[in-house]
Amino acid sequence: MKTSKITTIVLAIIFAGGFSAQLLAQKMTGREIIEKVYNRAEGDDQTSNLTMTLINKSGKERVRKIKQFSKEMGDMEKSIMFFQSPADVKNTSFMNWSYDDDNKNDDQWIYLPALKKTKRISSDSKSDYFMGSDFTYDDLGDRKLDDDTHKLLREETIDGVAYYVIESIPKDEDYMYTKTITWIRKDNFIGLKKEFFDEDEELMKILSIKKFEKISGFWVITNSEMKNIQKNHRTTMVLSNVQINTGISDSKFTERMMTRGM
Numbered sequence: 142m143k144t145s146k147i148t149t150i151v152l153a154i155i156f157a158g159g160f161s162a163q164l165l166a167q168k169m170t171g172r173e174i175i176e177k178v179y180n181r182a183e184g185d186d187q188t189s190n191l192t193m194t195l196i197n198k199s200g201k202e203r204v205r206k207i208k209q210f211s212k213e214m215g216d217m218e219k220s221i222m223f224f225q226s227p228a229d230v231k232n233t234s235f236m237n238w239s240y241d242d243d244n245k246n247d248d249q250w251i252y253l254p255a256l257k258k259t260k261r262i263s264s265d266s267k268s269d270y271f272m273g274s275d276f277t278y279d280d281l282g283d284r285k286l287d288d289d290t291h292k293l294l295r296e297e298t299i300d301g302v303a304y305y306v307i308e309s310i311p312k313d314e315d316y317m318y319t320k321t322i323t324w325i326r327k328d329n330f331i332g333l334k335k336e337f338f339d340e341d342e343e344l345m346k347i348l349s350i351k352k353f354e355k356i357s358g359f360w361v362i363t364n365s366e367m368k369n370i371q372k373n374h375r376t377t378m379v380l381s382n383v384q385i386n387t388g389i390s391d392s393k394f395t396e397r398m399m400t401r402g403m
Contacts, residue, residue: 171291171307175323177330179286184359184385186212191222191380195273198373205230205272208403212389216241218283219394223403230272234399239283247282252399259396268317274376275346275367279317288312294322303327318345329360344370357385 191207205227211220217240224233232254239247249262262269267279289309297304304324311318319342324334331353337346352364361383368375392398 169293169305171293171305171309172286174293174305174307174325174330175291175309176286178323178325178332181330182359183213184357186210186387186389187361187383187385188387188389189380189383191378193272193274194377194379195275196375196377203227203273210389210393212391212394214391214394221394221398224272232402233272234402235271235281236394236396236399237282238394243285243287249278249282250396250399252396257400259399275369275372275374276376277317280367289321296327297324299324302333304333331360331362339371346370354383356383359385361385 188208188210191209193205193207195203195205206225207222208225209220209222211218217238219236219238221234221236224230232252234252236250237247238249246264249267250259251262252259262278267282268277270276271278271281289311292308292310294306294308297306304326307323307325308320309323310320317340318337319340320338322336322338323332325332331350333350335348336344337348339345346367346369348365348367350362350365353360353362355361361380363380363383364377366375366377
């Protein structure tokens, strides 16, 4: 399940087929289940308003308004966000290019208007937190399916909803998380909860999906929260005015556009 660019997809619930279909589903491996999460249909492009709220341990809130765009472009996906308020972050922009090629890492840039400079995010900076939130730059990228080894730990039913519980362990021993555990709905393969563990294998963060909606025929996660357990700090992300398949121009996703704004 991604936070950063947190997206959803439509997959049909298989009621037909009886016991044989249920047995087939039960035999899915952890990797096969995660692959279904990765392969959810999202539409060709998406535009939305994003309200990002940072909440500290005292309950004090900082609210940021963002306009964001994303587009599938053949063998890659591009996304860009423009900060609109408050004044101290206005005109800041962030862009991410994710590649289907397993050998290519995401490219990311951030434009800081105070410096009038676009900075490329280096691989060493991917563990840094994005704009004071509880999401790292890596969280906002697109992790490859086989960057981790996925294991089905168990199946659970919570409040009448059936879940697969998947443990994902990175193959890179130097990765910022030693493992993640994800609760994935069986009916639509949306990850509803994800736990992140630090280098000491202690619980560090929890991503919770509060709301998802069907928009233009696609499941879209519209309300989520990332909570840093160790810092007692959390970030909420609420989407509104979501529009899918509007035909966003390729020119929207350039460094020039980052400096120019929407």
